[in-house]
Amino acid sequence: MKIFEYMGKYDYEQLVLCHDEQSGLKAIICIHDTTLGPALGGTRMWTYDSEDAAIEDALRLARGMTYKNAAAGLNLGGGKTVVIGDPKKDKSEALFRALGRYIQGLNGRYITAEDVGTTVEDMDIIREETKYVTGVSPAFGSSGNPSPVTAYGVYKGMKAASKVAFGDDSLKGKVVAVQGVGHVAYNLCKHLHAEGAKLIVTDINQANVDRAVQEFGAEAVSPDKIYDVDCDIFSPCALGAIINDETIERLTCKVVAGAANNQLKEEKHGEMLEQKGIIYAPDYVINAGGVINVADELYGYNRDRAMKRVETIYDNMLKVFEIAKRDGIPSYKAADRMAEERIAAMRKTRSTFLVNGQSILSHR
Ligand SMILES: NC(=O)c1ccc[n+]([C@@H]2O[C@H](COP(=O)([O-])OP(=O)(O)OC[C@H]3O[C@@H](n4cnc5c(N)ncnc54)[C@H](O)[C@@H]3O)[C@@H](O)[C@H]2O)c1
Ligand SMILES: CC(C)C[C@H](N)C(=O)O
DSSP states (O other): OOHHHHHHHTTOOEEEEEEETTTTEEEEEEEEEOSSSSEEOOEEEEOOSSHHHHHHHHHHHHHHHHHHHHHTTOSOEEEEEEEESOTTTSOOHHHHHHHHHHHHHTTTSEEBOBOTTOOHHHHHHHHTTOSOBOSOOGGGTSOOOOHHHHHHHHHHHHHHHHHHHHSSOOOTTOEEEEEOOSHHHHHHHHHHHHHTOEEEEEOSSHHHHHHHHHHHOOEEOOGGGTTTSOOSEEEEOSOSSOBSHHHHTTOOOSEEOOSOSSOBSSTHHHHHHHHTTOEEOOHHHHTTHHHHHHHGGGGOOOHHHHHHHHHHHHHHHHHHHHHHHHHTOOHHHHHHHHHHHHHHHHHHHTTSOOOTTSOGGGGO
């Protein structure tokens, strides 16, 4: 891939390749934009088909975090780390400590947390080498696993999208089709079940399906059938790119609202949902609960304060739909506009000269 051409196209700041022969660490830290503050984004561990694929993923995910953090109203930029490796086989203390040392070397320009393939335990190891890590164990005064909080935010965002689609935000009696019932969606199903929604679930992991059937009376379908079921809401909580040419025509729902990152395969699929009359809750707005929660650690973690902030996802989602209506654009574009407008406004505000405690001569 033409890295500098790509970085130029989307105005990236920094891409760091980290290597440690002894532990086998091969990692990419990408910082997209720090206009709003230090770049915060998780560490993904995945078996990539090629080094190019890993670099591309780091670039794409870091930019996604810029938008997610900006839209959530956080004073944080966007970044992400990708570790090339199998999370089931290749993890070690040495690997995560080596990564921690590289993160520390960035001196606060980038702060990490969990993402697909990494856990609270991994963050605890990283913490041995750097203070620029969140999502660490509650025993350290931190917020712990972000998934239940992400789920709560998705639940709130789903209610907001339902208000627009059905004129009422109650999910009682609504049929929700959930794709993937892992860490986030299991907790999401708890909220939906408590409110009286009817659940249809699928997962490639049978134990996860069985748990949802037993605990929430969910109906189970095979992974390839989830797009065809009769439902009010489709909730993608597994993979990206699942809203595409092939799936859109199969969907029967009025709302798409789920936790997965990068749900639209291409931007045109956001337009296609709109044309089909389906209300799309933009992924990075609805799934910001996790990052809102870990970001609170930077102030000294307070669960109540974090949860209050996660509740704002409801109003934030309504704001996105208002912008979409006002400007006659699909909701995914409205979310981008909201994030970009905030970054542009803060870029101007933050360009005002400030001595900030240092000698004025150091600013020459
Ligand atoms: N964990 C968080 O706090 C958080 C925050 C923001 C976004 N997200 C996103 O939400 C999604 C879910 O995250 P998670 O932490 O619950 O991950 P997870 O791995 O715990 O859950 C994903 C589930 O999807 C299942 N799955 C995978 N492929 C599938 C397929 N083809 N069909 C059906 N099911 C399939 C897996 O077996 C698993 O149970 C991911 O896309 C993640 O990037 C998570
Ligand atoms: C900082 C993390 C909790 C972020 C999370 N992995 C996400 O994609 O939003």
